[in-house]
Amino acid sequence: MSDAILTVTNLSVSIEGTQVLHSITLRVEPGEAVAIIGRNGSGKTTLFRALVGQLSDIDGMIDFEGLSLINLSPHKAKSLGLYMVAQGSPLYSSLDVLSNIQLAHSPTSGLNWREVAEAAIRRIPGLATLMFRPAKSLSGGERQMVGLVRAVAAQPKLLLLDEPSLGLAPDTVASLEQLISELTAEGTAILLSEQDLNLVKSVCSRVYVIEGGRIYGECKTPDDEVCWNSFLAQFDKH
Numbered sequence: 001m002s003d004a005i006l007t008v009t010n011l012s013v014s015i016e017g018t019q020v021l022h023s024i025t026l027r028v029e030p031g032e033a034v035a036i037i038g039r040n041g042s043g044k045t046t047l048f049r050a051l052v053g054q055l056s057d058i059d060g061m062i063d064f065e066g067l068s069l070i071n072l073s074p075h076k077a078k079s080l081g082l083y084m085v086a087q088g089s090p091l092y093s094s095l096d097v098l099s100n101i102q103l104a105h106s107p108t109s110g111l112n113w114r115e116v117a118e119a120a121i122r123r124i125p126g127l128a129t130l131m132f133r134p135a136k137s138l139s140g141g142e143r144q145m146v147g148l149v150r151a152v153a154a155q156p157k158l159l160l161l162d163e164p165s166l167g168l169a170p171d172t173v174a175s176l177e178q179l180i181s182e183l184t185a186e187g188t189a190i191l192l193s194e195q196d197l198n199l200v201k202s203v204c205s206r207v208y209v210i211e212g213g214r215i216y217g218e219c220k221t222p223d224d225e226v227c228w229n230s231f232l233a234q235f236d237k238h
Contacts, residue, residue, distance in 0.1 A: 004063075005030045005158055005189045006051075011060035013050045020046045021213045023060070028158065033180055033190040035200040038210040044193035045087070047210070048160045051191075052084045053077045064158070081157030087166060089147025093136035097121070100135055101150045120153035123182070124175050141168045148176070152183065159183065161192035165199055177202050197228075 004027040013021040021043050028034045036044050049055050051062060053074040062069040064082060072080075091100045101117040121127050124145055135143065144167060151159055161180075165173050173196065180190060180203045194200050200207060207219040207228075219227035 003030065004028060005065055006191070007061070007063040008051070009061040009063070011047075011050065011058065011062060013046055013055055013059075014057040015046070015055065019213070021050065024210075024213075024215055026208050026215065026218075028189050028191050030157075030189050031184050031187045032206070033184050033192065033204045035204040035207045036191065036193045036210055037195065037197070037200060037207060038193075039195075042210045043213040044210060045162055046213070048084055048086075048162050048191075048193065051077075051160060052082060078154070081155075082160070083151045083154050083156035083158070084160040085148050085151045085162065085164065087163050088140075089144065089150075091135040091138075091143055091146060094134060096132045096134050097127070097138070097146055098131045100146055101153050103150065116155075117153050120149045123152065123179055124149055126175075141172055144168060145172060145176070148179070152179070156188065158189045158191065161190060161194075163193055163195065165194060165196045173199060 006028040008024055008026050011021060011024040012019060024047060026034070026036075036047065038044055046055070050058055051069065053069065053072050053076065056071070058070060064077075064080060067080065069077060069082070092103070098114075098117055098121065101120055102113050118131070121131055127142075127145060127149065130138065130142060130146075135146065138146065144164070148161070148164060164176055168176065177199055180192075184190060184203070192204070201223070205221070209216045209219075217227070
């Protein structure tokens with residue numbers, strides 16, 4: 001029996017009557033970072049939205065810690081420990097950074113919400129200096145990192161990151177890489193869609209390649225150059 005925290009089997013998704021994902025099968029183990037790589041429009045974001053309950057025209061199976069996520073609401077998925085950080089994750093512009101991150105805190109968790117938020121902020125070098133700045137004054141990259149830290153403060157079991165390095169400066173990408181490594185070492189599972197192949201090779205143990213809404217294959221180690229070159233050659237044909 002698999003110990004995977006997430007198992008997706010033959011998942012097909014349609015939007016407004018058009019099938020977008022076709023028989024997707026994948027798994028993520030606890031404490032593992034797994035990447036979905038593919039070009040824009042290949043189905044990465046649609047897959048993530050289906051996993052967190054944002055889409056309803058679904059066939060197949062999504063198993064999260066032994067529970068089916070099919071027909072569950074996004075709120076219920078979050079309550080189970082599944083959290084998604086979307087591209088351009090929205091913030092409350094009139095609130096400062098600390099307040100935005102505090103919104104991830106569950107009032108029933110028994111934790112000190114301010115301590116949790118501040119601890120999460122300090123995981124990103126330089127972000128603590130922005131703690132009391134209003135979100136509307138942040139750059140796009142800073143907003144992206146605040147959205148990520150807000151998710152970390154929620155203490156998820158599985159974190160879905162949709163293009164987390166998009167628009168980030170190189171030094172911030174390095175901080176992102178460090179954070180992902182720390183989270184997986186602590187036991188958090190991560191599924192990320194990403195086009196920065198250097199980041200993927202650095203933090204992920206396995207890689208799935210998606211194109212046209214289909215999984216074309218899996219590289220079982222980021223160092224498998226034969227596997228990588230095979231997939232890159234497929235991309236070049238399209």
